[in-house]
Amino acid sequence: MEALLLTPRPTTGAVPQCPEAALIRRLQARDERALTDFAARYGDNLRGLVRGLVPDAVMAQDVWQECLLRLWQSFPHYAPGHGRLTGWARRICRNVAIDELRAPRWRDLRVMQPLAQSAEAQGRAASGGFQPEHLGLLALCAQLRPVQRQVIDLIYGHDLTFEQTAQRLNLSKGTVTTRARAAYRVLGRHTA
Known part of the structure; x- marks a missing residue:
C-alpha cells in the first residue's frame, strides 16, 4: 500500500481485465495488488476529478494520495448493491478534495499570492516597499x-x-x- 502511494503509476497502458466483482472482492480482502489494479483501471478518471476540483497541481497530487488512502480504508464498507464502484469512488474522492480544500493548511495557500504574478507587487518591490x-x-x-x-x-x-x-x-x-x-x-x- 505504501509503495503505491509514494510512487507514480507505471504508464504501460495495460489495464487489468478482471471483472469488477472480482476486483471488489480482492479489495475487500485487503489485497494490495488489487489497489494497484484499481488505480490502473480508474485512476485517470479519479485523478481528473481531483485535478478539476483542486487548482494547484502539487496540492492535487497530495489530495490524490489522500484519496487512495481513504479509498483503501473504505473498501471493506463498499456494498455493490448501493451503486457502481466508480460512482462510489468518485464520491469519496470529491469529498476528500473538498475536505482538503477547507483544511487550514490549504486555506493559507489560497490567501498567498506569488509576488511575480502581481504587477502591483512588482511595482512595490522595485520601490523597495514590502507588503506582507x-x-x-x-x-x-x-x-x-x-x-x-x-x-x-x-x-x-x-x-x-x-x-x-x-x-x-x-x-x-x-x-x-x-x-x-x-x-x-x-x-x-x-x-x-
Whole structure:
C-alpha cells in the first residue's frame, strides 16, 4: 500500500481485465495488488476529478494520495448493491478534495499570492516597499492576540529591536521577548 502511494503509476497502458466483482472482492480482502489494479483501471478518471476540483497541481497530487488512502480504508464498507464502484469512488474522492480544500493548511495557500504574478507587487518591490499581504502574513497575524500582534508589528513591521520595542510599549525586555516567542509558536502552528 505504501509503495503505491509514494510512487507514480507505471504508464504501460495495460489495464487489468478482471471483472469488477472480482476486483471488489480482492479489495475487500485487503489485497494490495488489487489497489494497484484499481488505480490502473480508474485512476485517470479519479485523478481528473481531483485535478478539476483542486487548482494547484502539487496540492492535487497530495489530495490524490489522500484519496487512495481513504479509498483503501473504505473498501471493506463498499456494498455493490448501493451503486457502481466508480460512482462510489468518485464520491469519496470529491469529498476528500473538498475536505482538503477547507483544511487550514490549504486555506493559507489560497490567501498567498506569488509576488511575480502581481504587477502591483512588482511595482512595490522595485520601490523597495514590502507588503506582507502578498505572503499571507496579514492573515496569519490575525491569529495572534492583540498584544502579540503589537510586538510583532513593531519588531518586524517597524524594524525595531527588542529593547526599542520594550521602550516604545513601556514594557520590560523580558515581557517583549515572552510575547514574541508566544507569537512565534502561534505562527508556527498555523504555517506547519
